[in-house]
Ligand SMILES: Nc1ncnc2c1ncn2[C@@H]1O[C@H](COP(=O)(O)OP(=O)(O)OP(=O)(O)O)[C@@H](O)[C@H]1O
């Protein structure tokens with residue numbers, strides 16, 4: 001609903017909008033700036049917005065002190081793996097709900113979402129024990145499974161809203177053209193819904209990347225992703241602000257970059273497909 | 277081959293009995309048109325034949341074999357949808373080739389058939405475009421192309437021309453008729469357009485509230501409507517239906533006379549012109565006839581009557597249709 | 608467009624996700640229910656036995672319990688109110704014709720990319736820290752005493768941090784919804800003499816209903832389980848001042864190593880979540896149609 005307005009008003013609103021946006025972004029910016037300062041300059045009083053002595057020291061030290069590549073790789077495998085697995089399970093389900101709706105479809109979707117309301121802590125011990133028993137504890141497979149189940153309701157819901165926009169006649173045409181169910185979904189539905197699927201994928205990769213309960217509870221070292229990496233850094237408190245900032249930056253940078261590059265799909269994904 | 281038989285086919289959506297029972301025989305190579313008012317179940321019947329809905333009861337035979345429980349993919353029929361239902365992410369070439377790909381034809385065979393179909397339909401220049409880059413008429417032709425490459429037992433059309441403008445509709449109508457003459461494949465065509473029904477059909481099926489009112493050739497229906505519904509539905513402008521004393525004089529509850537079968541000038545009926553529309557080739561005149569009511573009359577283009585004129589009307593005696601109390605024709 | 612075979616196919620295709628979710632929900636729930644009636648402490652495993660409702664009685668009578676319930680609801684409610692109100696205002700602002708809208712949007716989304724432990728530690732250490740935090744520096748700059756955020760206002764601090772994390776989400780959804788509002792509608796209202804406030808009240812706000820519904824629904828789902836932010840910052844303290852229900856359960860399980868009590872708390876949390884879910888779905892679920 002962008003509307004024309006006078007140049008003066010435009011300057012004012014531009015200033016205000018930028019002010020607000022920078023305020024929201026500032027904590028992230030401050031963290032990144034701090035990560036390039038020396039420890040002394042990081043806690044200088046009064047605070048230095050721009051340091052006199054920029055340094056990469058902190059990154060070098062964090063890199064040397066911990067096995068960042070392993071945490072990073074675990075995060076990649078777990079977030080992408082769980083999302084792809086989730087899509088594989090959710091695409092057929094969303095197809096069914098969008099194109100063969102029954103009286104119960106809405107209830108089913110709401111039930112799925114409501115399973116997410118169950119606080120993770122409430123079932124932490126059983127899941128922990130089950131994972132131990134099944135040999136899934138501290139494995140990437142286990143985390144992929146857990147995060148897939150965490151995000152499955154959201155993935156299903158998002159796909160459902162995207163699929164509903166596709167006219168059923170096109171799928172019927174495919175059926176008339178001799179396509180079986182598999183071909184119908186593979187050659188017609190999926191390519192047509194690709195933008196929506198991409199948004200779903202992106203958002204859920206981010207949600208999985210940022211998940212910090214199960215990833216910490218269900219791992220020790222082998223399968224621990226970046227959330228565990230950062231948790232291990234914030235534990236020893238003290239005067240290591242610059243290093244903590246460097247480690248934090250390293251933990252969120254991949255997603256920050258991914259998000260900024262795929263802004264368009266992501267913005268759509270971030271609305272969970274629910275608002276046009 | 278494309279012989280389709282419906283035996284007591286019924287369809288209900290929950291408690292709504294959309295098709296209470298239909299028997300119909302469609303011969304191989306016939307061009308059959310389903311007409312009827314909106315919501316009467318034309319699309320539903322077509323979709324039952326296609327297999328996109330399943331029947332509540334009854335049987336559908338295709339070429340003598342029971343197809344009632346076959347999925348659409350296995351019935352060997354092709355369908356052209358009102359919205360064209362083209363695959364937006366595929367080029368025209370891929371769209372037309374899709375059924376062939378599904379049938380497992382080799383790339384080379386696919387290409388050959390697509391080229392051939394494109395030539396027939398004048399689509400050769402557009403093969404590498406996406407549906408979004410085509411005009412309505414071109415999209416329609418792609419949809420038809422996708423249907424013909426399969427060499428189906430029968431084509432099903434659901435109001436395929438209703439999204440086109442008037443001029444294009446005439447051309448496409450003729451193209452489909454020519455296609456039928458060339459392929460000689462059974463076609464079932466749903467429309468609510470009188471002209472399409474009359475000009476294209478070998479056989480018209482008139483539906484009303486899910487029931488067949490009459491089946492016959494266009495001229496049969498025009499000349500010998502079985503009942504009041506068909507009489508009123510077929511023909512444009514509509515047949516005049518008269519009740520009361522005038523009908524009783526003909527030993528009927530209702531009589532019907534088409535506007536084009538009433539002469540102007542002399543005759544037994546007299547009335548006042550309420551409205552006259554001059555279309556050039558024709559004039560439609562609405563007349564308040566004394567003792568009978570309002571009649572529509574179709575007269576020559578040069579007739580010069582105006583609002584308020586008194587005129588005499590002459591119904592052609594052998595063109596009067598008579599109906600009994602149940603609305604059935606008396607012959 | 609459904610036949611017996613498509614309906615059958617549909618059942619088969621929904622089945623895996625329903626079964627998986629059901630198992631994922633019911634097995635741990637059943638185990639939790641089982642433990643909730645057991646006396647089960649990891650420090651004295653040999654004393655494990657049935658205790659009927661003792662765990663529940665302890666939990667419900669614990670002085671922390673009602674505080675934890677209150678804190679949980681305050682967290683959810685507080686974050687919802689802050690994000691919806693601020694989100695609407697910011698969306699209205701960004702929706703104006705401004706220069707560099709694309710970059711603006713990137714800046715505003717950024718907090719969403721920050722994982723909870725990082726968000727919590729940035730705020731705790733770089734901003735709220737009583738010596739080295741930026742807020743403390745500001746306070747000193749004005750000659751005031753630094754505010755002890757996490758000590759004196761632990762719940763408000765947590766609400767603030769979580770609101771920062773979720774503000775981008777709310778803003779973006781509301782912005783997307785705003786952009787689909789036709790300017791003609793607003794211009795028509797302007798012609799009819801509607802002032803800015805009544806335009807907002809009678810045209811913009813109704814248009815945003817669905818978007819606000821989505822924000823509330825999705826955020827509630829995530830907020831009911833908030834844990835990491837509290838764990839990183841206040842550890843539920845000082846005392847129990849910022850202990851929410853999930854955190855209280857966590858303390859029983861990990862600190863006290865009392866599995867039975869933690870399980871009873873888990874069941875109570877599930878019941879609370881269901882109550883909230885029930886009212887949520889009933890109250891606003893219908894806005895989601897169409
Ligand atoms: N899936 C369905 N569920 C319930 N009722 C339906 C369904 N599909 C169609 N109907 C009903 O069946 C009746 C016939 O519908 P149908 O689409 O066959 O009509 P039609 O003759 O094709 O009409 P039109 O000329 O408007 O296309 C209508 O009353 C319609 O409301």
Ligand SMILES: [Mg+2]
Pocket residue numbers: 318319320
């Ligand atoms: Mg129809």
